[in-house]
Structures are given as structure tokens and as C-alpha cells.
Amino acid sequence: MRHVAKKNNEPAPKPLSEPVLLILTSLAAHPRHGYALIQDIELLSGGRVRMSTGTLFGALRRLLEEGWIERFEQEDTSRQKQAYRLTGVGRTQLEQELERMKDLTRVGFARLKTMEAR
Amino acid sequence: MKRAYRFCLLLYPRGHRDLFAEEMLHVFEQAAAGRGGDGWLWQFHFAFSEIAGLLSGAAEAWLAPKPATRVAGTAASYVPQELLEAQRRVDAKIAAMVQAIANHQFERARQLSDQERIARANLHALRQKYGDELGMSF
Numbered sequence: 720m721r722h723v724a725k726k727n728n729e730p731a732p733k734p735l736s737e738p739v740l741l742i743l744t745s746l747a748a749h750p751r752h753g754y755a756l757i758q759d760i761e762l763l764s765g766g767r768v769r770m771s772t773g774t775l776f777g778a779l780r781r782l783l784e785e786g787w788i789e790r791f792e793q794e795d796t797s798r799q800k801q802a803y804r805l806t807g808v809g810r811t812q813l814e815q816e817l818e819r820m821k822d823l824t825r826v827g828f829a830r831l832k833t834m835e836a837r
Numbered sequence: 838m839k840r841a842y843r844f845c846l847l848l849y850p851r852g853h854r855d856l857f858a859e860e861m862l863h864v865f866e867q868a869a870a871g872r873g874g875d876g877w878l879w880q881f882h883f884a885f886s887e888i889a890g891l892l893s894g895a896a897e898a899w900l901a902p903k904p905a906t907r908v909a910g911t912a913a914s915y916v917p918q919e920l921l922e923a924q925r926r927v928d929a930k931i932a933a934m935v936q937a938i939a940n941h942q943f944e945r946a947r948q949l950s951d952q953e954r955i956a957r958a959n960l961h962a963l964r965q966k967y968g969d970e971l972g973m974s975f
Contacts, residue, residue, distance in 0.1 A: 752864075753860055753861075753863070753864035754863075754864045754867040754868060754871075757864065757868060758871075769886070770890075771886045771887050771889070771890025771891070772861050772864050772865045772868065772887060772890060772891070773861075773887065773889075773890030773891040773892070773893060773894030773895070774890045774893075774894060775864070776853075776857045776860075776861050776864075776894065777893075777894040777897055777898065779857075780853060780856070780857065780898070781901070800863075801860055
């Protein structure tokens with residue numbers, strides 16, 4: 720019987736919801752304000768996701784509470800143009816999620832190839 | 838449309854409104870302007886998704902555990918009963934208002950909004966009476 724050792728005692732992180740993943744990905748390159756996030760997310764998803772302001776700001780509030788993003792005022796703009804950027808914790812969470820998705824994708828394609836080879 | 842959006846923003850908890858309301862309205866205006874050239878079907882779809890997003894966002898904001906209670910655990914046993922009751926009355930009015938809007942009962946929602954304002958004023962008065970040393974966010 721094979722025993723697979725656990726890497727550590729920490730529980731596996733929960734998969735991120737789609738809005739959260741899209742927001743973190745959008746902020747990965749550089750900071751953005753609210754409307755720029757909506758536009759970039761639409762672009763990132765190939766036009767599939769058009770996030771409403773209610774969904775966007777609900778997710779932003781949760782991410783701020785978790786400390787995964789931070790809010791700051793861009794120079795020469797009003798309060799209405801607060802911008803958001805990833806924190807170190809947020810970047811780590813995004814990297815972990817992308818790694819998880821990469822592993823899943825690799826396993827998925829490997830199984831498909833096995834199926835085709837039969 | 839902007840007026841309806843402003844009205845729906847009233848459904849959010851005070852803390853969320855203070856932090857995001859102005860910004861949300863501004864982003865909504867930008868998004869609406871971006872949809873300006875689209876057909877009426879897209880406009881309708883946009884309006885519907887915005888209102889639905891606000892309603893679900895408001896419900897989620899009320900139901901989500903507050904960061905302070907997540908970290909420090911509950912201090913409810915130290916809060917005067919009168920204060921808890923006042924908070925429950927505000928929450929109940931908000932929940933009823935969300936329900937009324939979801940059922941397109943706008944007149945009822947307006948009445949509930951007035952009642953919620955009174956309940957909130959009462960809560961505010963009680964908070965001043967008991968002091969804010971408990972460190973709870975309402």
C-alpha cells in the first residue's frame with residue numbers, strides 16, 4: 720500500500736470564485752480603477768463576462784477585507800477614481816490558484832489523450 | 838435609471854455605502870455611457886444585470902460576517918439587549934425592503950425605506966446612549 724505524504728499540515732486553499740480570479744488577474748499587471756476593471760475583465764474573458772458594479776464592488780470589498788488588494792488614490796484624480804492594486808498576499812493567492820488550474824489542466828489533457836489512445 | 842441605482846444603493850449597509858457608494862455610482866455612469874450606442878435590448882439587459890447585481894450585492898453585504906467578528910469572535914453577550922433589538926429591527930426593515938423591490942412593490946419599498954431610516958436613527962441614539970466602547974460595527 721502506498722502512502723502519499725502530505726506536503727504540510729495546512730489545509731488546501733479553497734478555489735477562488737470566478738469574479739475574484741478575474742479581478743486578481745486583471746490587477747496582476749498593474750493597478751486599475753473600477754471601470755477599467757470591468758473593461759479589462761470583459762476583454763480577459765473574451766466578452767463572456769460583463770461584471771455588474773454590484774458584483775464588482777462586492778468582490779472588491781471582500782478582497783480588501785482579506786488584505787489581498789489595497790486601495791489607493793491615484794494622483795490628479797478625485798475620490799471617484801480610487802485605484803486598486805494587488806498586495807503580496809493577493810499575488811501569492813493568485814499564483815497558487817493558477818498553479819492549481821495548471822495542474823488540473825495537465826491532468827485533464829492527459830486523461831483525454833489516454834481515452835483517445837484506446 | 839440613475840435614480841433607481843441611487844435608491845438601490847440605500848439597501849447596502851452604511852459602512853459599504855460610505856466606502857463605495859460614490860465610486861459605484863461613478864463607475865455605473867461610465868458603464869452606462871459605454872453602452873450608449875447599443876440597441877434597446879442590450880440597454881435592457883444592462884439595466885437588468887445592474888439592478889440584479891445590486892440586489893444580490895446588498896443581500897450579501899448584510900449577510901457576510903464582519904471582519905471584526907471574524908477575527909475577535911463575538912462580543913454579542915456584552916451588548917445591551919435594547920441595542921441588539923434595535924439592530925435587528927434595522928436588519929428586518931432592510932430585508933423586507935430587498936424583498937419588496939425584488940417583487941416590484943416599489944411603493945411598499947419606499948415606505949420600508951422611511952421606516953428603516955427611523956429605525957436607524959433610533960439605533961444611532963442608542964449607540965450614543967451606551968457609548969461605542971464595545972468596538973462593534975453596526
